[in-house]
Amino acid sequence: MIEQNNKDLEQLTQGNEKKPFYKKAWFIALVAFVVIGGIGNALGTGNDKKDDKKPETNETANNNDKDKEAEKEKEDAKEKEKDKQKEPGFGSVVEFDGLEIKFNEGYEFTVLENQFSELNGAEVIKIPVTVKNVSKEVNGLNSFSVDVYGPQGVTLSSVYHYFSDAEDNDVYSIAGIKALRPDVEVSAFMHVLYDGDGDYFISFDNFLKRVEVKLNIKK
Incomplete structure (x- = not known):
């Protein structure tokens, strides 16, 4: 009789024992929400950075083109000056x-x-x-x-x-x-x-x- 009562008490104690909070459904759902939200923000931030870089890239390309054009003009001017120096004159x-x-x-x-x-x-x-x-x-x-x-x-x-x-x-x-x-x-x-x-x-x-x-x- 006493043994039966102990078993019943043990089962009752186990039934009334609370689960750890990190095993509860609401906590798992909250963690999943936070994780998904973080991934979404990260992806969004990455796209924003890419979008931000596009204008800089285009501007840099334009600057490079201008630099190349300026360099070409300088080279052309040098070539013209060389041609002038080569132009036949006295002593030629x-x-x-x-x-x-x-x-x-x-x-x-x-x-x-x-x-x-x-x-x-x-x-x-x-x-x-x-x-x-x-x-x-x-x-x-x-x-x-x-x-x-x-x-x-x-x-x-x-x-x-x-x-x-x-x-x-x-x-x-x-x-x-x-x-x-x-x-x-x-x-x-x-x-x-x-x-x-x-x-x-x-x-x-x-x-x-x-x-x-x-x-x-x-x-």
């Missing part, structure tokens, strides 16, 4: 129509004296040149292939044919060089009408090739 040798023509330093000024010319008394620039025939046959410079532009960019009247005779020490005007044998080199002068200080351009053009020389003249 140009090849045209089988001739090598070098424009030497030491130009002088003279006066055109021809009473039958409307240019009589005009000032003329006397530019020393060296001419060499680099072709394999007799060759000379065709004066009709030469044009001269003054500082204003306007074609100047040709005057070198007024100086076609041999000068001192057998140094000719370039117009006086009728023909040269292969590999022959001579010194001469090119006479250009003076039209003020500035850049003069000597243009050689035979419709197949065009060469231009820039000469800065100061009186």
Whole structure:
């Protein structure tokens, strides 16, 4: 009888024993809610960060493009400056129509004296040149292939044919060089009408090739 009562008491005690709170349904549900909510917030925050970064990325890309364009402009400017420095001038040798023509330093000024010319008394620039025939046959410079532009960019009247005779020490005007044998080199002068200080351009053009020389003249 006593043993039966003990069993009944034990069962009653076990039935009345409370479960730990962390095993209860309401606590599990609460934890699940918090966890799900945290994951949702994390995902939302990640998307927000991505969205925030997009404008920065685009702006950075635009800045990079601008930097590249600026760098390209600088490089183009440098190339143009190099081209200017390479532009033929005094001391340069140009090849045209089988001739090598070098424009030497030491130009002088003279006066055109021809009473039958409307240019009589005009000032003329006397530019020393060296001419060499680099072709394999007799060759000379065709004066009709030469044009001269003054500082204003306007074609100047040709005057070198007024100086076609041999000068001192057998140094000719370039117009006086009728023909040269292969590999022959001579010194001469090119006479250009003076039209003020500035850049003069000597243009050689035979419709197949065009060469231009820039000469800065100061009186």
